[in-house]
Amino acid sequence: MQPEYLPFPALLCSVLSISRQHYEVTLDPGRALLSWRKLRPRSVKGRTRAGSVTVPLTEIVSVEEAEIDGKYCNSMKWQHMCKPHAFTVRYIKRMKKHRWRCGEVTFWCSEEQMCCHWLQALNDALNQQTHRPKHLLVYINPYGGCKKGKQIYEKKVAPLFSAAGIAADVVVTEYANHARDNLYDVNLEKYDGIVCVGGDGMFSEVLHGLIGRVQKDSHIDHNNPSACLSRCSIRIGIVPAGSTDCVCYATVGINDPVTSALHIILGDCQPLDVCSIHHKKNFLKYSVSLLGYGFYGDVLKGSENNRWLGPARYDFSGFKTFLTHHWYEGTVSFQPAKWVIGSPRDNKPCTSGCHVCRQSSKQLQELQKEQNCRFEHSEEEWTTIKGKFMAINAVSLSCACPRSPKGLSPAAHLADGSADLILVRKCSRLNFLRHLIRHTSKKDQFEFPFVEVYRVKNFQFTPKHFEEYDTESTDIGNVSKKNFAQICTDHPSCVCSHVNSSWNCDGETLDQTAIEMSDKKVKRRLLLMT
């Protein structure tokens, strides 16, 4: 039997007008390009192609028949025609520093038939982009960051979505965890993606709702640390309107609502590692950005009563935390991520389509197949480090954000199945400041004798007092006040609350201090619309 071939759409080339100048406009379906070139180019050498623009069809946002402006219609040029015809193409314009803007160009045709032909051909090309979302569910946190989420969505994002023919059902949240709870009830089949307008905390809320919902539908107990979770096929998009926005910044390269909206419209997609955190086999939370004990845990705790300060609450609390200069004692154990081909000391940041992520994922999958799903229990050696720490940070992505454009671990990978564990040991205030300042420049923040970094598959942390006073039961509630007093005499300069820090998990404080974290990737991977 003869194979059936679809007729390949023909190249379309016409002379059309843009702002009353003639252009040769070409739609090349074979190379997936739309281009326009000014006719009668200027004679000055080297400027002949100045009026030429090429746009990949994948970067066309929308195509529509243009509204004919009365003034333009009556102007000299069009007086001889019965009715002018035009169509408008919106497309991605790449600016500096990963910023995207929506460019717009209107092509005027001399005949109605030609205009229809162009509209049809361009719409056919757009309809082939089947990965683009058509129906989105949007959650807006009106209190995130500078409390401008609703405004940002209405002014900057909604007009782009509607121009691109995307229908959006919008929920403005009324309380914390509104979006999470709503995701348990909503008919997900209706949607091609979920969009959250807010910061990392809001993203984490949507992520918990979505992963939880999918596990509930598949009757999987996510409390079980070795359970293989069902994969979420629905994507989450982020419109940054929070205080840190590091998930957005680290995946898109900038925290800019218009850029994010345009990535969502094009259907861009980026897989993301998700870590799960347990305490004694009980599931606590998922983490996608920072899981930090010590400095970042204290910064978060100190910022909680100053929410009214907006994003500045972190700087204010950061300054205070820096001055208090606390260190914490405990034991960290981890298993290295052996499948990864990169190292945290590489000098290259992870970008979309990253070769390291692809290769590492492949190797991880093979390893899992080999170990026949016993991956979590493999008896590989654990490295144990006892000590006094200023900060213990586990990051599954770079955590780049406006405060630190390269992030806490600049070479961390978005989807390699591993997390970078950064240990900052007890050091002088000056040395800690030197380490912090390096986050704002290109200099290596790990190049200090008191800083270590490992690429890990999982890790455990036990604070010192758990080891000494709580061998039977590790429930913090069971540690008696007497024991606390005992511990505090060991720390003459501190009060009880400073014996332990708390964990900052993507901007939320965890109730437990002794935790286990695993980065189970593949099964727990999440698709991000970026």
Ligand SMILES: CCCCCCCCCCCCC/C=C/[C@@H](O)[C@H](COP(=O)(O)O)NC(=O)CCCCCCCCCCCCCCC
């Ligand atoms: C002297 C300047 C030092 C600057 C050091 C900057 C390090 C910044 C690292 C940022 C890591 C961010 C990790 C992201 C975590 C977020 O998931 C999470 C939640 O985000 P959301 O509120 O958007 O929901 N955000 C956070 O936990 C906030 C962390 C922010 C840390 C800011 C620390 C500022 C430290 C300032 C120290 C000043 C010392 C001055 C001494 C003279």
Ligand SMILES: Nc1ncnc2c1ncn2[C@@H]1O[C@H](COP(=O)(O)OP(=O)(O)O)[C@@H](O)[C@H]1O
């Ligand atoms: N309507 C609401 N009222 C109060 N808290 C909310 C609301 N909607 C979401 N939240 C919670 O606010 C927290 C912080 O939100 P986020 O958007 O990350 O802002 P920020 O970046 O300023 O911390 C999240 O944990 C989220 O669960």
Ligand SMILES: [Ca+2]
């Ligand atoms: Ca990772």
